[in-house]
Amino acid sequence: MPDQGPRRSPDLLRLSRLAEHWDHLRTSKRYLAAIRPENGPKPYEVRFETPAGVQAQVDFARFVVDFADDPGTSRIVWLFSLVLGHSRFIFARYVLHRDLQTLLRCHMQAFDALGGTPIEILYDRMKTAVTGEDDDGHIIYNRSLLALARHYHFQPCACRPYRAKTKGKVERPFSYIRQDFFLGRTFRNLDDLNTQLIGWLDTVANARVHGTTQRVVAEAFAAERPELQTLPAHRFDAVLKLERRVSHDGFVAVGGNYYSVPDRTRRLVEVQQLPDLVRILDLGAVVAEHPVLEGRKQYRIDRSHRTGGGGGVRRTGVAAGVTIGRLGDQVPLRSLAIYEAIGNQLATGGRP
Numbered sequence: 001m002p003d004q005g006p007r008r009s010p011d012l013l014r015l016s017r018l019a020e021h022w023d024h025l026r027t028s029k030r031y032l033a034a035i036r037p038e039n040g041p042k043p044y045e046v047r048f049e050t051p052a053g054v055q056a057q058v059d060f061a062r063f064v065v066d067f068a069d070d071p072g073t074s075r076i077v078w079l080f081s082l083v084l085g086h087s088r089f090i091f092a093r094y095v096l097h098r099d100l101q102t103l104l105r106c107h108m109q110a111f112d113a114l115g116g117t118p119i120e121i122l123y124d125r126m127k128t129a130v131t132g133e134d135d136d137g138h139i140i141y142n143r144s145l146l147a148l149a150r151h152y153h154f155q156p157c158a159c160r161p162y163r164a165k166t167k168g169k170v171e172r173p174f175s176y177i178r179q180d181f182f183l184g185r186t187f188r189n190l191d192d193l194n195t196q197l198i199g200w201l202d203t204v205a206n207a208r209v210h211g212t213t214q215r216v217v218a219e220a221f222a223a224e225r226p227e228l229q230t231l232p233a234h235r236f237d238a239v240l241k242l243e244r245r246v247s248h249d250g251f252v253a254v255g256g257n258y259y260s261v262p263d264r265t266r267r268l269v270e271v272q273q274l275p276d277l278v279r280i281l282d283l284g285a286v287v288a289e290h291p292v293l294e295g296r297k298q299y300r301i302d303r304s305h306r307t308g309g310g311g312g313v314r315r316t317g318v319a320a321g322v323t324i325g326r327l328g329d330q331v332p333l334r335s336l337a338i339y340e341a342i343g344n345q346l347a348t349g350g351r352p
Helices: 010-035 100-114 143-152 164-182 190-203 217-227 336-347
Strands: 055-066 074-084 090-095 120-123 130-133 139-141 155-158 240-245 251-254 257-260 268-273 277-282 285-291 299-302 321-324
Touching (some): 074 100, 090 100, 090 190, 139 143, 143 155, 164 190, 240 251, 251 268, 257 285
Parallel strands (some): 120 155
Antiparallel strands (some): 130 139, 240 268, 277 285
């Protein structure tokens, strides 16, 4: 048998095919440049308008803010925005992260606010939405995003790379929000920032006559809303499952924050991260549920979890709780007696 030489690995074969592909693209580009008229008129841009209920566009934008509650410290926040392509209706919220859990939670909030879902949602190549391409150039979407899409019956669609104009309906509102809302205002904290944003969206952005459509955005949305798909009857419950240890003071760390568990919970528990909920299970039974906290190093305490070791702990459901800590807090050194007094008051149902 003749010597066939060393066999190339699959990775080398893939790189070879990619190199051949790029060579072909460069050759095509040089050919088109040679036959294109040098001084000819450029073609007009074709504006893409979508029918009612068909498409929305989603993206994040980076903002830097100085909160009055945390003077002297600049913080990065992210503006999540979903814009309906037909009516130009804007849903937007500021968040501290743009991770997968935040992305899913923002989608759910947007769909609830809209009262329905579009047929298609357009994304850029954000890593939380698009994980890559296969060998044939087909888009690979994040599995959790696909699960959300199946639940709400929309089709995710990634725009072509380096084509910002493809998502112009969501890119332009970022500049509008930055210039018309954000600049020149002061904000105490993230909650205050979002409260002011919602008020501005309701009274200014979605109440204006849109420059392109020449329609009042809110009125156009009222006409588009019946064309949106009906929301599903049940909440989106896809989860990320983790294993965590309970700290000596009865907390489980999830995403940089701390959530309480009942007294006498085993030291090793299962954590289920939902888009807007942290669920904690002990031997398969739900022992705690907490709303997801924004930020870092905050503590969420369910008052029913602190019983001083006695019985009567509620094993399921979201009970009234308290959140200790806020954005930018620096924890001061205090006597341990202070924390013991707080714990005793929480155990007896008092206020710290």
